[in-house]
Amino acid sequence: MARKTYNIAMVSDFFFPQPGGVESHIYQLSSKLIDRGHKVIIITHAHDDRKGVRYLNNGLKVYHVPFLVIYRQATFPTVFSFFPILRNICIRERIEIVHGHGSLSSLCHEGILHARTMGLRTVFTDHSLFGFADAASILTNKLLKFILSDVDHSICVSHTCKENTVLRASLDPLMVSVIPNAVVGENFRPRDYPAPSEQGAGFRAEPSPRLLGPDDMITIVVISRLFYNKGTDLLTAAIPRILENHPNTRFIIAGSGPKAIDLEQMIETNVLQDRVEMLGPIRHEDVRDVMTRGHIYLHPSLTEAFGTVIVEAASCGLYVVCTQVGGIPEVLPSHMTTFAKPEEDDIVAATGKAITAMRAGKIRTEKFHDEVKKMYSWSNVAMRTERVYDGICGTISEEEFYGFDTSGYNNGSRIRDFALIDRLKRYYGCGIWAGKLFCLCVVVDYLFFLFLEWWFPRENIDICPDWPRKPPAKDKAQDSMKIAMSRSTSSVRGPKLDR
Template identity: 20%
Template structure:
């Protein structure tokens, strides 16, 4: 099968969607399919800036959210024009966002839409759109149209599947996120070398937050929980790898608490290097929260942490509650509860055997339930059904 994966976002980029695409592509290729990606990155750079970035940026200064919509619509038009040029090469398209779904559907090629989250809620959560505004209502209508017109829809967790049913009365498939379990078995023998590369002291205990620095990821809470951890484990360093609107908030909070030398913000880190950072983590933190209706899906960061051999502490929200069995393969903490978070961190740092047990069980679960090959097989089945549906309707 010749498959085209489409998105209006850049690829590769920082975040779970990009990782999902790379890992799915690898699994499909290993199953013998030809897979290409068409993203915003593939568009002409001059046209991108003139028609899909600059106008929206200026309009957004006058009316928040309106520029965001303009940019997304322009990206959709550009993507549609590129698909038209290459559509003869492909049997099926797997879109990764609502605007890519609509651009792909208009090509006439069977389109399977993968839904990674709540598009309208997430726009509000990151401050791009105002809640209750005409712009939010338009995004909701765009979501509905994309879900209803796609040949098939796949949600990355059960809650998103239920959201699609509520929004558009469409029955989606549910395939949880996944990782390449072979590539993500981290080699911890090079920990000292990796610490040197990232200028991290060799003798510190590392708390690692591998997240985009956005509100729904709860990234401020590890910083707020750190002072209590430092009282008992002063040789602890909190390391963030990611960018986002919460960067400045974390930085300012660390200074306010007087722990700026115990918090390290690495900024954007390539995915290959992220694997190395997992290998020096004593604990990985995935402290997600509810934010403007947004819940964490089956977090790829959490799955990667589980596969890496580091114990994980996660917020008890959304898909994270589906991934982890509390006390067996991870610790779940109440969202926004810094006391719960700090005590859970201290508990693992105090008891090395607990961390080892959690890590071992987590790795086993990832191998058995979250393999990219098993996920690719499920996607392949849905692709074949989508092709049959299209042929039946001709």
């Protein structure tokens, strides 16, 4: 029996041309879903001269909505003004599933709310970790609880991220899956690793070890947004001490942000211009070229749900020194990493330990690339995400989706009902005052939807012709076998499709 294909809209403020892990995740996942026969479009905000509709590789269509950006590429939350545009796009493209990305994306939250009002299935992917005590986190968590109270299913990129999201949004853990990020191995090859076009039939890479002498220069690479939560303050304090303790060492730092001025002042104060190279912002396609100039990748982040960049670094043959926070310990096996506490002294000590070990030849990075390629694959991520779509659309039974009979579990069926009264019951439980406010918002959204249906009838909206689709695979048993194998082999710390 052939697999069912879906029309999917990925909605988020975070997408190309701005760089980042969420942006790369959305693009790669969308491309692989298209390869599997689905129709995928992306809805994001306008970016400089990118407005209207753009086409990317593989027929991926991007709608750039002209909304005001207020902070870190997130648009100003308007709640209802996005609805007419989203409705028009969803009708034109015959969308069946709206998939939102990012806890801080206003377009994502509004898109999920309006999609539920329109009777569309919804999925949310969380890529971040948040606290519970500060004012910003409290507000974000309350809004997340509002949106996820009526979402069909949620996806997190690590087990730590799942625990965090379940607590923040008071979710049923069964309604949250863990599906990791991945990397395109061919795009992150070590320096001497042949490109795919240079690999003939029967090719097998035999990487040569990168042995370092006591006087050879070791280059430490840092590629990150230069914000507080990425540990830029720790990096600024640690660099002079690391360079003082290890003379034949230098840094290459790529990225931009408000903390860049602190790094520049540190370089000026300590006269380190010849040992610290600041590249500024770089394009995602240039990341590999920067990484292959180094030997060690330093990642001093204070919070991280997954950390795709450390997988990219390991794939490029770099040894990784990173803070032991969030979902980072789940990402790579221990022989590829040295962990440090998010403290200046510990980062200096861990980096020094890695430098000494590399000079002594105790760390062999030449096989990292092949190991990472086996662990992370976007095709596998797309296949498992498709299974989530099958589960929420009823293509597969709930028992098959969740792995057991749900009839006696927490009031039976997990599939969300679109009836307004059932939706209001779910929102009403979000808090004494917040629940009433959320119910009012949903009622207004529903009335607005009825107005749009009358003012702009569906039959007056032109239907867009579809980009030619690839025929879906007919062998579903092979996909099921791959999913079963990924549950037992693709995780460093337990199964990644844990519910």
